[in-house]
Amino acid sequence: MAGRSVLVLGGGMCGVGAAWHLLQRGFEVTLVDRRGPGEETSYGNACLIQRECVEPHEFPHDIRMLARIGLGRDNSATYHWDAMPGLVRPLARYWLNSRPGRYRSIVRSYEALIRHCLSEHAPMIEAAGAEDLLARVGFKQLIPTETDFDAQTASARRLQREFGVNSTVLDADALTASEPALRVRMAGAIHWTDPWLVRDPGELVKRYAALFEREGGKIVQGDAMTLTRKGAFWTVGTDAGLIDASSAVIALGPWSDRLMTKLGYNYPLFIKRGYHLHYKPDVPLNTPVMDPVAGMVVVPAKRGTRVTTGAEFAKLGAPPSPRQLVGAEARARELFDLGRAVEDAPWLGNRPCTPDMLPIIGAATSHPGLWLHFGHAHQGFTLGPATGRLLAEMMNGETPYIDPLPYTPSRF
Template sequence: MAKSALVLGGGMVGVCTAWHLARRGFDVTVVDRRAPGQETSYGNAGLIQRECVEPYNFPHDFSRLLGIALGRDNTVHYDMRAMPGLASRLWQYWRQSGPKSYPAVVRNFEAMIRHCLTEHEVMIRAAGAQDLIRPGGFKLALQSPRAFAHEARRAEFLQQEFGVGSTIMDSDMLARAEPALRERFAGAIHWTDAWAVRDPGGLVSRYADALQQAGGRLATGDAATLEADGTGWRVSTTQGPIRAEHAVVALGPWSGRLLRGMGYRYPLFVKRGYHTHYAGDAGLSTAVLDMKAGTMMVPMNMGLRVTTGVEFAALDAPPTPVQMRRSERRARQLLSLGARIEPTPWLGNRPALPDMVPVVGAAPRHRGLWLHFGHAHQGFTLGPVTGRLLAEMMNGETPYFDPQPYSPARFG
């Protein structure tokens, strides 16, 4: 079983990990209950976000927190029934978002995000997926002059500190660039380095095709059947049991459940999000995020995708329509929005950790077990980056950047 691996999870993170392992000569199989790219990786804004060197932190502004608590802020919604179980993790998240801890978080996050375009480009070429990629970035639209001035200063800082490209657009510039918008904004930040993906789930599927071309395999199975098998690991699939020397847990929000049975207690929680597609593209030239309204409008192959902000809830909690209703209403105010294509909104779960960086590395107490999850909002952006990082570690190579900040051992 030398140089063989099971990768549990067929999302962006799992598929990219498997592809990098296959390129290094591993006999690798991706195991999932669904086809690649059909869970969390399917439902996002479809952006490869080079500008996102600062991960989404927990707000410390009292007025913002009050708005969230009273249900007035559409960027964040919460299910009160989940709060007792989430309280300690959200408290840790709040502390890590403070001025003492957050600068280190940004350094660790930027060390990953700086590689996202180059690593995706390698995989895009291997997958022949250039038709799904649309360079040109997206626009962050600001309703108030104060918010616009704040974000403009931030854009200038990120340009100087990290080389992130942007164009600061005043109200007239935005109106000329996006004439389909019915309302005037104070201005916008056009993040020019980001790439838009016209079909996020389709891109993961193309990457899975590239994996198979590189010698990897896909299997349908239940990750919960993973167990130690002599010096390796075994999982049950519809094709029978599959064995390998190594096993990678890349199950996103479901990773914690599997690992609890092995004695690990990672403070994983989910940030849920919703989207709905509408006919046509409403005339937008790029994706536009109305930040105050917590509403992203993204032209996709399927139509215009309208996405929501974050919802804190239990992994299996029933969907709530609050944010999607508000986002649809806001999109209709801003654009000539077509008819709904889907009867019900899509709901997905982003796997998050309180310190805002993923777990990437060897499990502390199990030989041949590797952990790879917790990318929160940026699993789609970072899958090829941390996939390469983990594959290098598994193959005994010198990692192309320091993996220590993402060590699974940091949680004890």
């Protein structure tokens, strides 16, 4: 199959999503991962396909919030001092891109992807027989005080008006009735009704990967860092020996930067880490709950109630630092009867982020047959099938269903 063979490097949602879409277009596809599908970043998220997330996480401009983060008093964002020298330039660009005028332009490009997340997951879920993992229940964003209630409800109405994002405003009584497990009275909540709960995100990736194999794709374990160009082919070392193909897709999430650097590129990718731990409460939640005080999401997952954290700025591979999860657990125990922890140690994952909050999708600028599909930040699990389709259409010479220009690798 000359010119139609592809190596997809990375077995997370982005890699599997791209591999499946390429297979549908007649490519001969081999998926390469050092472990197995769905065992890294895609495993440990907040269990949501986030249709409501039309506005990416912007860099805060509020001086008081920045001071709280800098002084270590805001649990939603923490940092390692030794990582900061390498983060100065990308974070400065992140801050500039979060200024109102530029941010609104970025939101338009981001929303163009998010609007397709459910419709692109849906056929894969059906074909993979994964309906048992889903609950179409949305999630609730808590509003702790009356001071915040009007602003939060106005923001929800704006997202409905501008982007068609559906939500229901719950007052204190309605929230209490809908979540008996909540033992602290809040001012209310925004119930975002569009998102889908996935009770085991890693298992959904595995179901998609099994679908890919059933339909003719190959999955092998290998070392993506061995990728080299030899003549007209890309070659990578695997447990099955050297495998070559006419094209290669880099979908390695936070590890993409290491391979890109080896190949001579310099993308401003940086890492936001996140943690989770599961608990066994007597009364589970009916829907996931997001608490802005601790920057956490509490989720009724397959293994128990999953408590997830916000963003930790650190080097890739740095030792775990439990402070953020400790703060999240303490807050979660104020709100709910969490019960005992299921695991002895928390899970730690890495989110690959770009300064303009948009993923990198498209052809590499200096190597023929090399394609890039990474930088999805908090939403790789949500967007993997949607951006995988976009990439596959570009590689197949089709007219893309989304304008690919905002995500082009050449913008950096």
